[in-house]
Amino acid sequence: MSLIGESIVDSELRGDKGVVEEFGSSTTSRSWYHYLLLAACVLFAAVSVGFVGSIIEKSGPTWLHHPATLITGGGWQSPNGPFGGLAMIIGTLETSLIALVIAVVIGLGTAISIVFFIPRRLRNIVATFVELLAAVPSIVYGLWGFLVLAPWMYSTVDPWLNSWPFAREIWGDPSQQYGPSLFLAAIVLGVMILPTFVAISREVIAVVPNDLIEASLSLGATRWQVIRKVVLPTSRIGLFGATFLALARATGETVAVALIAGGVAKVQFHLLNPGTSIASWIATEFGEAQGNEISALMALGVLLMLLSFSLSLVSRWLVGRQRKLLAKV
Amino acid sequence: MNDLTQLEEPTEIDQSMREEIRRVSHATRARRLLISRVMTTLCALTLAVTAVPLVLLLFQLIKRGAPELTWTFFTKVPETPSLIAPNATGGLSNAILGSIALNIYAAILAIPVGVLVGVYLAESLSKFASALRIIAQTMAGAPSILMGLFAFSFVLQDLHVGFSAIAGSFALAVLMLPVIIIATEIAVLNVPNTLREAGLALGAKPHKVSMRVVIPSALTGIVTGCILAISRAIGETAPVLLVIGGGYLNTWKPLSPVSALPLSIYENAKSEWPSQRAQVWGAALLLVIFVFILSLTARIWASRKQKVSN
Amino acid sequence: MSEAQVTKSQAVIVRDPGHTAMQLEDVAVSFNGRVAVRDATFDIAKNRVTSLIGPSGSGKTTLLRALNRLHDLTPGAKVSGRIVLEGTDIYRGDMTVTELRTRVGMVFQRPNPFPTMSIYDNVVSGLRFNGIKKKSLLDEAAETSLRSAALWDSVESRLKVAASNLSGGEQQRLCIARALAMDPEVLLMDEPTSALDPIATLKIEELMTTLKERVTIIIVTHNMQQAARISDDCAFLLMGEDRAGELIEFDTTEKIFNNPNDPRTLDYTLGRFG
Numbered sequence: 060m061s062l063i064g065e066s067i068v069d070s071e072l073r074g075d076k077g078v079v080e081e082f083g084s085s086t087t088s089r090s091w092y093h094y095l096l097l098a099a100c101v102l103f104a105a106v107s108v109g110f111v112g113s114i115i116e117k118s119g120p121t122w123l124h125h126p127a128t129l130i131t132g133g134g135w136q137s138p139n140g141p142f143g144g145l146a147m148i149i150g151t152l153e154t155s156l157i158a159l160v161i162a163v164v165i166g167l168g169t170a171i172s173i174v175f176f177i178p179r180r181l182r183n184i185v186a187t188f189v190e191l192l193a194a195v196p197s198i199v200y201g202l203w204g205f206l207v208l209a210p211w212m213y214s215t216v217d218p219w220l221n222s223w224p225f226a227r228e229i230w231g232d233p234s235q236q237y238g239p240s241l242f243l244a245a246i247v248l249g250v251m252i253l254p255t256f257v258a259i260s261r262e263v264i265a266v267v268p269n270d271l272i273e274a275s276l277s278l279g280a281t282r283w284q285v286i287r288k289v290v291l292p293t294s295r296i297g298l299f300g301a302t303f304l305a306l307a308r309a310t311g312e313t314v315a316v317a318l319i320a321g322g323v324a325k326v327q328f329h330l331l332n333p334g335t336s337i338a339s340w341i342a343t344e345f346g347e348a349q350g351n352e353i354s355a356l357m358a359l360g361v362l363l364m365l366l367s368f369s370l371s372l373v374s375r376w377l378v379g380r381q382r383k384l385l386a387k388v
Numbered sequence: 389m390n391d392l393t394q395l396e397e398p399t400e401i402d403q404s405m406r407e408e409i410r411r412v413s414h415a416t417r418a419r420r421l422l423i424s425r426v427m428t429t430l431c432a433l434t435l436a437v438t439a440v441p442l443v444l445l446l447f448q449l450i451k452r453g454a455p456e457l458t459w460t461f462f463t464k465v466p467e468t469p470s471l472i473a474p475n476a477t478g479g480l481s482n483a484i485l486g487s488i489a490l491n492i493y494a495a496i497l498a499i500p501v502g503v504l505v506g507v508y509l510a511e512s513l514s515k516f517a518s519a520l521r522i523i524a525q526t527m528a529g530a531p532s533i534l535m536g537l538f539a540f541s542f543v544l545q546d547l548h549v550g551f552s553a554i555a556g557s558f559a560l561a562v563l564m565l566p567v568i569i570i571a572t573e574i575a576v577l578n579v580p581n582t583l584r585e586a587g588l589a590l591g592a593k594p595h596k597v598s599m600r601v602v603i604p605s606a607l608t609g610i611v612t613g614c615i616l617a618i619s620r621a622i623g624e625t626a627p628v629l630l631v632i633g634g635g636y637l638n639t640w641k642p643l644s645p646v647s648a649l650p651l652s653i654y655e656n657a658k659s660e661w662p663s664q665r666a667q668v669w670g671a672a673l674l675l676v677i678f679v680f681i682l683s684l685t686a687r688i689w690a691s692r693k694q695k696v697s698n
Numbered sequence: 699m700s701e702a703q704v705t706k707s708q709a710v711i712v713r714d715p716g717h718t719a720m721q722l723e724d725v726a727v728s729f730n731g732r733v734a735v736r737d738a739t740f741d742i743a744k745n746r747v748t749s750l751i752g753p754s755g756s757g758k759t760t761l762l763r764a765l766n767r768l769h770d771l772t773p774g775a776k777v778s779g780r781i782v783l784e785g786t787d788i789y790r791g792d793m794t795v796t797e798l799r800t801r802v803g804m805v806f807q808r809p810n811p812f813p814t815m816s817i818y819d820n821v822v823s824g825l826r827f828n829g830i831k832k833k834s835l836l837d838e839a840a841e842t843s844l845r846s847a848a849l850w851d852s853v854e855s856r857l858k859v860a861a862s863n864l865s866g867g868e869q870q871r872l873c874i875a876r877a878l879a880m881d882p883e884v885l886l887m888d889e890p891t892s893a894l895d896p897i898a899t900l901k902i903e904e905l906m907t908t909l910k911e912r913v914t915i916i917i918v919t920h921n922m923q924q925a926a927r928i929s930d931d932c933a934f935l936l937m938g939e940d941r942a943g944e945l946i947e948f949d950t951t952e953k954i955f956n957n958p959n960d961p962r963t964l965d966y967t968l969g970r971f972g
Contacts, residue, residue, distance in 0.1 A: 283428055
């Protein structure tokens, strides 16, 4: 049982289960119990409205006066501006997308291996282990990335990377590099979201019915063909869900990135240069911020909210569409 | 409709078709088997690639963190090292106490509301319920820094409460709510309908059925969800970073500033003192141990109830 | 000679090798040392329906699955003895397991079309797995096998529709068509109608009587009457005291049901136990 997995895979439960007597129907008298539940719901609704509303409200000044700067501007000058969020946006996109690619490519293979290539006795242990890893707080990954991975990469890997042809285009100018970098952040993010992705993917792949696998083998398919042409397509829905969940986690990650990306708000793409992301910039700058800067940081928060909500929306839409396709099935 | 009349004798075309099928399948077999070999090996490799950094991480965590978990660590407040005493870091009792306080308050705030909303979502077909469900699912995926911004904006600015434990707990509660709601809804939905019907058949009113029959059955799932929510909240830095204040004192009162384990790690990771950097490995290890215990507890609890109900 | 040995030697019907699709010699299957079925020795005749009957636990399905090496998937499974397909030992001979499975197809108990594929894609899936890409070939094979499965008329106009739009009986015929598209020599069927309603069952039974002109059919069935209706030869298995299934008798269906050699066979066919 995995909470994360279930919330992706769940809504088949809804069907005709669960509802015996509908609340709010006029034929049943409302009891204090109904009112209690409704009160809690109203409270929750209020909290969520407040959640969105207060951040938007506090960011008002920035949207009113300098919306363009926030989205397209380059530098971030405390304490009075101009506050340009482009570097953060680029950083968020670069790090999360690279992290996602790492997590999906490696994670999919890992999930497949766990389900098909690991002996039955070990499977449960490995699955539990992966779920535990998914629960490790991100600050721990950040700490490890900063104190262990970063120095090693700086001394061992970076020089090699910088020696590639086209190094300057991809990695940037070595004189500007000092360890913390967007690439490092992307890798640590990738390692961080890997267990989550693997845990969900594994669960989804494991429930592909055995007789589909046997049927395809009986037709003369090779193991890889079974995986590629039968198992993966059948588990498409859940895999999409896993991908979006991983992406959502990557884009929202704050402290790990704050520790290892370098915290430099400069608009550039080079991977081995230091950079920042929206979430980590908010975290690092907020402490000393006043007035206008707070408003600008809140505005960055709004951007983050938009990003997160859109991901959620797209994920729901995609999963819903896949469900409809397969429901005809 | 008698489809069976369709069956004909094998014709010439038939024969050549069969031969070509045999021929092609034979010709491509070696290549297909090779591809299968290669790809499955690659998959196995990715397993190794996944395992390596994670195992290394755990190894470093234990290696660097274990020595830090001393009696001092648990009982003394932090000190600042100086040149004459570079290893005088004290302990992290302030952070431990703060984390405990923060999470208890957050749980008190989030669990009652979350469970109630979850029950409602499971048992109601109204549009309101659908809307709340979407809200909960969306918020579950929201970056935790936003909860910190919300707490700052609402508790600190609007309510004029200063840096405090309650502000941090507020942020954590907002974080935990969607998780608890979703878990509760799933748990209640998983209660078989036959149980509900039995309760109603005995003449009990629907709300009594819900209270006395359904929720107790769903309790395992609900508890599991709460444990997982707490386990997540303990390790979160971003929501509390902006609003709890930190500090070196052993405080826990709701209105006073507190520290927290994740916060200490974040603050001291970049310290110039190696001894302080070393100390936070202990905090990290402690966090991970705690989270592991909670997760395993949740898992064992859930599976035991499964066995009983089967 | 003891009772058991007499029974065994009478179980073998010696046929002309040219008319034999598969030969089983002392076949036994065990899982982690525990024997599930043993002493299976008989020949499957070409172009006939051979049924494996017996009560639950007698090892019929286990034996069937050994014939296309499905037990290779199960760690700890061991198949001993000789199983010969057209002169080649399927376990120790020169044939790869993928090749074997193109020659020995299988239909399962519950209809299992691939859920993400259309009817057409399902039928030609075996061909595609085996590297056949030419559209004209795929089309031809699809039509031929769908006709053979008595499904062409009802699906001809909706080949691209998702496979699960079909009823249970139609889905099972789709699975049969899918297996037939590979033009196998032998078709294994594991209780193919047990999940279907009586009308669908009847349709498939009719199908089998015509199909056997093209493929040799080996069917496991729980349903004695079905075996009596459709099979030409019959192998009766029973669980022994050691909880391993063993072959009790193998003979023509007529003989098994009217005048079996072994009293246990008689008891079973008379319904004295099940």
